[in-house]
Structure formats: structure tokens, C-alpha cells
Amino acid sequence: MLEIRPLGLDGVLEIVPKRFGDARGFFVETYNEERFSDAGIDLRFVQDNHSHSAAAGILRGLHYQLPPRAQDKLLRVVRGRVFDVAVDIRRSSKTFRKWVALEISAEKGNQILVPKGFAHGFVTLVPDTEVLYKVTDTYSPQHDRSIRFDDPAIGIEWPSLSGEFQLSDKDLKAPTLAAAEVFA
Ligand SMILES: Cc1cn([C@H]2C[C@H](O)[C@@H](COP(=O)(O)OP(=O)(O)O[C@H]3O[C@H](C)C(=O)[C@H](O)[C@H]3O)O2)c(=O)[nH]c1=O
Numbered sequence: 001m002l003e004i005r006p007l008g009l010d011g012v013l014e015i016v017p018k019r020f021g022d023a024r025g026f027f028v029e030t031y032n033e034e035r036f037s038d039a040g041i042d043l044r045f046v047q048d049n050h051s052h053s054a055a056a057g058i059l060r061g062l063h064y065q066l067p068p069r070a071q072d073k074l075l076r077v078v079r080g081r082v083f084d085v086a087v088d089i090r091r092s093s094k095t096f097r098k099w100v101a102l103e104i105s106a107e108k109g110n111q112i113l114v115p116k117g118f119a120h121g122f123v124t125l126v127p128d129t130e131v132l133y134k135v136t137d138t139y140s141p142q143h144d145r146s147i148r149f150d151d152p153a154i155g156i157e158w159p160s161l162s163g164e165f166q167l168s169d170k171d172l173k174a175p176t177l178a179a180a181e182v183f184a
Contacts, residue, residue: 045134061121070116080129146174
């Protein structure tokens, strides 16, 4: 019922729940605590988020919350497509500053699990993209942090889209990884 694929960094997973298609369309259990637990994913989600991005090229990230309010995130796309990125920001990790990326789309019905200790971001690939995600701690502005999406020390190979990326002021002013407060 759950297809799980490690993406090459500690605990960052692609998850594809089984989709039951029929002449009417489809049904899918997008999250089932028991099935996730059976797959070794024991997380307690306490908040659901929904973001709508009107255009392609809207980039949100790289974001994370610091301990003690760090969040695991389980993200899926219900309309459109995103290029989704997770970056290891644990200074003691052997994969510190390494990143992985995955296309997540409504059509594929896939999800990404981004554990605590990772910065997360995505860029939309088509207009009117809607992203839903569950997090394991509630929003804490005091612990909310950003890192520059284009930090050369990380070197994310974002897709080249026509036109400039659109970012929030907060993300445009984000520090580099070297200047950011991250995980030990
Ligand atoms: C994240 C969050 C935000 N907000 C408020 C704060 C701002 O007034 C407004 C927009 O927040 P922000 O610009 O941080 O939203 P995004 O740029 O979509 O941020 C998210 O995008 C990337 C992809 C992430 O991984 C994070 O989960 C999250 O930071 O919503 C809340 O009230 N609760 C929340 O949990």
C-alpha cells in the first residue's frame, strides 16, 4: 500500500501511497498512521499546511525551524508540479550541505518526507500549483529560519524556467548556509 524510496540522504524519502483507480477517477489514502508506522515511519503530525502558488517559477524556501521546534514535513501536490529540495543542515552530518531533489506532482501522487535537520524548499513548475503538507511541530516564528536558495556552497541545480524565480522578501534576504543558525 506504500511504496517507499530512500533519496540518498538520511531519512529523506519518496513515498507513493497506492491509488485505487476506476471509471469514476481514483481514491487514495494520502496518510495512514498505522501503515506509516508499519513502514518504520513513526511520526506525530500536528499541523496541516496548504500553499497555493499562482505562477510557475514561484520558489518557497529554503526553510526550517530550529530545535526545540524542528519539524518533520510530509509534502504532496494536489494540483500542478513542483521541483522539491531537501538540504542536510546538520553541521555534524557526513552529508552536511548535501541536497536531494524530486519532482512531486498531482499526477504522480508522490510525496516527500523531509526530516528534522533538513532545510526544505520547492519551485513550482506550472501555474496554479497547490501543495499540502503535514508537520510534526506547530509554527514557531521565533524558530523559523531561511537559507538562500542559490547559496553556491550548497549548489542546488534548480530547473531553468523561462523568466526569473519569484520569491518572498524574506527569502530574498535569507542568509547563506555559512551565516545561518543551523543544527549541531
Ligand atoms: C509556515 C507558516 C507560515 N505562516 C504564516 C507566516 C506568513 O505570514 C505567511 C506566509 O509564510 P511563509 O512566507 O513562510 O510561507 P512559505 O514561503 O510558503 O513557507 C513555507 O514554505 C516552505 C516550502 C516550507 O518548507 C515551510 O514549511 C514554510 O516555511 O503564513 C503560518 O501562519 N504558519 C506556518 O506554519
